[in-house]
Amino acid sequence: MSALVRIGTRRSRLALAQSGMMQRAIGAALGVAPADLDAAVPLVEIVTTGDRIQDRRLLEVGGKALFTKEIEEALLDGRVDVAVHSMKDVPADQPESLCIAAVPEREDARDAFISEAWATFDDLPADARLGTASLRRQAQALAARPDLKIEMLRGNVDTRLRRLADGDFDAILLAVSGLNRLGRPEVIGEHLSLDRFLPAPGQGALALQTRAEDLNAAWIDALNHAETALCIAAERGAMRALEGSCRTAVGAHAAVTDGRLRLTTEMLSPDGSARWRRSGEIQAEAGEDAARELGERLGAEVHDAAGDQRIAL
Structure with a gap:
């Protein structure tokens, strides 16, 4: 059987475990028999710069995009059809012609x-x-x-x-x-409590990244979890407003309860001596654009509250 969907993944045991979960889910959505899974939905292992550099903080060598760059290049070159990333490793802005096509149900974010x-x-x-x-x-x-x-x-x-x-x-x-x-x-x-240790934006979630032209592929809707995608939109909105990266101490977490989406986001100084936090909520039915706008608004409020003290970050 020829490959239907090729999955780009890092080689770490965790990355392969996550990609294996998605391999089985994509195979099921496409009706692939388990015996044909490795041929129809193969895993293509890619070593990233972030994997090669183990002796320094990511902020010293280029940030968390080092975990996604080579896999995104494989997507753009047509060597793979979908990339499986840990959402917290995905930069706020997507490369031109690529998109986050689906967000599967989130694991524990703590x-x-x-x-x-x-x-x-x-x-x-x-x-x-x-x-x-x-x-x-x-x-x-x-x-x-x-x-x-x-x-x-x-x-x-x-x-x-x-x-x-x-x-x-x-x-x-x-x-x-x-x-x-x-x-x-x-x-x-x-x-650890979500209050004391507010997670990184997107922590616990996966991102399925594809070429924009493949956004309407038949298997994508089957893997997207609407509530998780809503929460991630809010968190990544805050991350974008706060310039969230390995160079800034940023946390954000959103959850849906009784039909309302509540987001909390914060920025801290590296030594923990200063902390700026905001929370807000909207009706969950307002959708991803509204969730993203909530994140951007709260992130901007935190950004403004930190003011000149952000220089210390």
Whole structure:
């Protein structure tokens, strides 16, 4: 059987787990028999610049677009037909002729606290070593615990867990969604609250990116989860207004309850000493454009509240 849809994916175990989920879903939407799945909906593994650079923060070498650039080039060149990205890695602005075609149902958006010795974040002793490469997590952790020693931690999930086990850190912070998708929820000591650790915009969600000309492909509607897409539109609206990237500590999370979409977004100084936050809501039935506008408005309010202090960011 010839390929119907070729999926571009990073090579990490988490990326392959996520892409494998989408491979099965796309195959089901196309009516492909399980035995034919690898031939009809093949995974095309692509090494990105972000995967190659493991010794520095992304903000030092070009930002989170380093995880998507090579896969987007494969889309534009016609080597793959859809890219599966972690939504939080997707920059606010799409390259010309590409689009986010579908947003599958979201996993848990929270951050996870993981430690060999301490049950919760608040149990950490003074001057404990906390491993993370995320400027957002760093700022939020220091906002709650200025005494902590934040140390840079890059690498895939297995590498980070191994370094924790080896004693390089007293605790680390990871996304709950990635641990769940890898079948490792047992390592989570505490699911951190959405209030203290507001997630990165799009955290826990996936983005299915295609060429704009393929937006109406038959399988796309089957994979899009309307409520998740609505929430992501709001969060990414805030991210765009806040210039959200690896260079700024930005959080945003939206949820639908009783027919209303509520969004909270914030910006922090890297040392956690300053925090600017806004929340707002609309009727969910207002749709994605209205959700995006809500995000942009709240993000602009946070941006304006930070004012000249943003220079410190």
